[in-house]
Amino acid sequence: MAFFTHQIRRGFSSSIIKNGVIKNVTIIGGGQMGAGIAQVAASTGHTVTLVDTSEDILKKSRKGIEGSLKRVVKKKFADKPEAGEEFIQNVLQNVSISTDAGASVQAADLLLEAIVENLKVKQDLFGHLDELAPANTIFASNTSSLPITDIAGSTSRLDRFGGLHFFNPVPMMKLVEVVGTSTTSQETFDSLLNFSKALGKTPVSCKDTPGFIVNRLLVPYMMEALRLHERGHGSKEDIDIAMKLGAGYPMGPFELCDYVGLDTVKFIIDGWSAKDPHNPLFASSELLNKLVAEGKYGKKTGEGFYKYK
Ligand SMILES: CCCCCCCCCCCCC[C@H](O)CC(=O)SCCNC(=O)CCNC(=O)[C@H](O)C(C)(C)COP(=O)(O)OP(=O)(O)OC[C@H]1O[C@@H](n2cnc3c(N)ncnc32)[C@H](O)[C@@H]1OP(=O)(O)O
Numbered sequence: 001m002a003f004f005t006h007q008i009r010r011g012f013s014s015s016i017i018k019n020g021v022i023k024n025v026t027i028i029g030g031g032q033m034g035a036g037i038a039q040v041a042a043s044t045g046h047t048v049t050l051v052d053t054s055e056d057i058l059k060k061s062r063k064g065i066e067g068s069l070k071r072v073v074k075k076k077f078a079d080k081p082e083a084g085e086e087f088i089q090n091v092l093q094n095v096s097i098s099t100d101a102g103a104s105v106q107a108a109d110l111l112l113e114a115i116v117e118n119l120k121v122k123q124d125l126f127g128h129l130d131e132l133a134p135a136n137t138i139f140a141s142n143t144s145s146l147p148i149t150d151i152a153g154s155t156s157r158l159d160r161f162g163g164l165h166f167f168n169p170v171p172m173m174k175l176v177e178v179v180g181t182s183t184t185s186q187e188t189f190d191s192l193l194n195f196s197k198a199l200g201k202t203p204v205s206c207k208d209t210p211g212f213i214v215n216r217l218l219v220p221y222m223m224e225a226l227r228l229h230e231r232g233h234g235s236k237e238d239i240d241i242a243m244k245l246g247a248g249y250p251m252g253p254f255e256l257c258d259y260v261g262l263d264t265v266k267f268i269i270d271g272w273s274a275k276d277p278h279n280p281l282f283a284s285s286e287l288l289n290k291l292v293a294e295g296k297y298g299k300k301t302g303e304g305f306y307k308y309k
């Protein structure tokens with residue numbers, strides 16, 4: 001189905017990576033999402049370079065990938081431990097790590113960013129790499145909430161820029177939101193769609209609107225949960241239990257926020273509040289701001305709305 005049937009093709013180069021197939025992926029940001037995407041891409045035969053700001057972070061990323069792969073093979077190779085170990089080694093061989101983003105994009109068919117949810121930091125990163133990456137490299141962001149158009153604006157490859165929004169934890173969540181802007185070429189969009197399918201994911205096509213599809217619906221629900229608690233109309237525990245047992249969610253809203261990371265959650269809310277300052281839904285939360293100010297980001301720091309061992 002043509003995604004851009006209504007689009008008037010601009011005079012952008014339609015040349016993209018060789019026959020549109022993405023094989024070499026450079027991922028910038030080896031945190032929760034970048035490491036998860038690297039794992040799934042490497043597990044499906046792609047060559048991955050994972051980039052972050054320090055060797056220590058990248059060692060942690062690699063350790064996290066290995067730990068997750070061990071959970072996968074426990075099921076996938078339940079009665080064949082040797083095959084499981086071989087699978088893990090083969091996947092890890094597909095992942096190289098680097099702190100040099102510029103060098104790491106030289107052979108990239110796709111540059112996928114999964115760094116901090118901050119527009120200026122993303123724009124600076126993409127603007128810098130736009131000058132270093134091959135002309136045909138496709139750029140994409142894993143942003144939860146920022147306009148792809150705004151992120152792409154720092155580059156000269158508006159036809160080869162899109163959004164690839166994966167879900168946490170990446171090895172378990174089947175969905176990818178593929179986002180096209182008004183300047184994303186059809187070839188680029190199709191390459192991103194096919195890449196998502198090659199990773200074993202189910203893609204949906206999204207416009208570049210706030211929150212794309214899932215977060216547009218998830219953020220209001222989760223903000224209402226926070227307000228309900230702040231009004232004293234329900235404990236965190238009861239609200240989480242209620243949504244799991246009453247609505248069939250695998251995690252309640254407070255559990256999920258701790259899982260996502262309260263730092264990222266705050267970036268999202270602050271960003272949407274700045275864009276829509278009169279919308280009470282996005283008014284800042286004293287409780288959320290307090291937790292983030294105290295460095296309590298949730299699972300990744302050992303405490304958020306809940307404490308973790
Ligand atoms: C209330 C405050 C509001 C504040 C404002 C809100 C603002 C809005 C915030 C929006 C944030 C958007 C973020 C982003 O853009 C979009 C998202 O990603 S949203 C998150 C989407 N994901 C979910 O909703 C996850 C829901 N949870 C689950 O699906 C499951 O709980 C789980 C995470 C899969 C875990 O499964 P469980 O059965 O619960 O428990 P286990 O941990 O035992 O796992 C079971 C089994 O699964 C396998 N497994 C689990 N995790 C992994 C992994 N990381 N890698 C590999 N395998 C995994 C494994 O086999 C486990 O078995 P085991 O190994 O434990 O034997």
Ligand SMILES: NC(=O)c1ccc[n+]([C@@H]2O[C@H](COP(=O)([O-])OP(=O)(O)OC[C@H]3O[C@@H](n4cnc5c(N)ncnc54)[C@H](O)[C@@H]3O)[C@@H](O)[C@H]2O)c1
Nearest residue numbers: 029030031032033052053114115116117142143144168260
């Ligand atoms: N956490 C989630 O559930 C989730 C889900 C979907 C999308 N996202 C989005 O993915 C992105 C990353 O989220 P996360 O949860 O993985 O964050 P994270 O904090 O776990 O990881 C971010 C990583 O990026 C690195 N980084 C920051 N600036 C960098 C730079 N300039 N160059 C290289 N590396 C840099 C950090 O060192 C860190 O390791 C955000 O845009 C977020 O909105 C998050």
